[in-house]
Amino acid sequence: MITSSSIKHLRIPFSLFLMPVFFFALALTPNLNESRLLWVFLSLHLFLYPSSNGYNSYFDKDEESIGGLKTPPKVTKDLYWLSLIFFIIAIGLAGLINFSFASMIILYGLVSMAYSHPMVRIKKYPWLSWLIAGFFQGYFTFAMVYAGLSNLGWDVMLKPHILIPGLLTSLMLWGNYPLTQVYQHGEDSRRGDRTLSLVLGIKGTFSFSALVFGLSGAAFIWYFISKNQEALCWVYLAAMAPILLFFLIWFSFIRTNPVKYANYSWAMGMNTISAICLNAFFIYYFLENTQIMQVFGY
Numbered sequence: 001m002i003t004s005s006s007i008k009h010l011r012i013p014f015s016l017f018l019m020p021v022f023f024f025a026l027a028l029t030p031n032l033n034e035s036r037l038l039w040v041f042l043s044l045h046l047f048l049y050p051s052s053n054g055y056n057s058y059f060d061k062d063e064e065s066i067g068g069l070k071t072p073p074k075v076t077k078d079l080y081w082l083s084l085i086f087f088i089i090a091i092g093l094a095g096l097i098n099f100s101f102a103s104m105i106i107l108y109g110l111v112s113m114a115y116s117h118p119m120v121r122i123k124k125y126p127w128l129s130w131l132i133a134g135f136f137q138g139y140f141t142f143a144m145v146y147a148g149l150s151n152l153g154w155d156v157m158l159k160p161h162i163l164i165p166g167l168l169t170s171l172m173l174w175g176n177y178p179l180t181q182v183y184q185h186g187e188d189s190r191r192g193d194r195t196l197s198l199v200l201g202i203k204g205t206f207s208f209s210a211l212v213f214g215l216s217g218a219a220f221i222w223y224f225i226s227k228n229q230e231a232l233c234w235v236y237l238a239a240m241a242p243i244l245l246f247f248l249i250w251f252s253f254i255r256t257n258p259v260k261y262a263n264y265s266w267a268m269g270m271n272t273i274s275a276i277c278l279n280a281f282f283i284y285y286f287l288e289n290t291q292i293m294q295v296f297g298y
Contacts, residue, residue, distance in 0.1 A: 005073035006082050009057040010050035014068035017275045018049060018137060021169045023282035025145035027289045028165060039096050040148040047090035048105055052112035054083035059116040064187045065264035067180060100153035104144040111136050126196040133177055138170030168219055175212035178205045179270060182262045202258040206251045232285065239281035246273045
């Protein structure tokens with residue numbers, strides 16, 4: 001029997017926060033196909049990511065707030081099996097495209113399982129978990145989506161036209177990743193997980209993220225200029241402005257009272273603003289880059 005708590009722990013709406021990578025890859029994919037687009041999207045956002053969320057929740061057994069759940073219910077055994085069923089469905093949908101894409105889904109899923117599984121628990125290694133999470137949710141996912149949308153294989157991972165935008169997505173996630181841990185210091189400490197945010201401290205986490213965000217913004221501007229898309233720089237900066245403003249306001253409160261303001265509400269606010277603005281930008285980039293807007297006279 002599937003319990004309501006297990007459904008909650010899948011945190012399906014949380015997939016919204018990882019959609020910018022999908023839309024960025026979509027914007028650069030030359031061989032669009034409606035059925036492949038549907039299978040890739042469903043495989044990742046409806047099944048793979050929720051599977052990862054549920055599996056990690058089962059082994060973490062969090063009692064305090066986690067991403068997407070302010071008050072997580074107690075986990076039950078059916079969550080473990082439900083997460084594996086979702087993983088199998090994700091692989092099956094990916095197999096409708098090709099074997100390579102399905103095997104990429106498998107690798108991503110196994111790495112995400114290793115993040116919280118007690119036999120490996122990547123989460124307890126601060127810098128390693130930071131590198132792996134940013135790489136797989138960024139570069140690897142970007143290349144995986146591109147391969148799935150274009151019906152390509154593993155060789156796409158090292159293509160020059162994938163390398164730079166893929167690294168840009170990882171850089172973007174490496175800046176945000178420590179902020180997602182900043183309100184979990186107490187529970188992470190009790191479990192023995194030395195997350196990067198715990199190592200850096202609350203103020204150090206914000207300083208570190210500010211540095212990486214700055215590098216990420218400069219790298220995106222360089223990328224658009226290198227592709228002779230200077231006009232996009234202004235659209236990108238406009239999309240980033242609300243994110244930057246929210247971050248600076250949050251950081252100013254953190255300086256005055258780190259413990260009070262390093263909380264779930266502020267972290268989820270940051271994630272939500274980022275997801276809305278970045279999804280909007282990359283959807284615009286997709287429409288602009290594929291010249292769909294010109295077809296309708298815009």
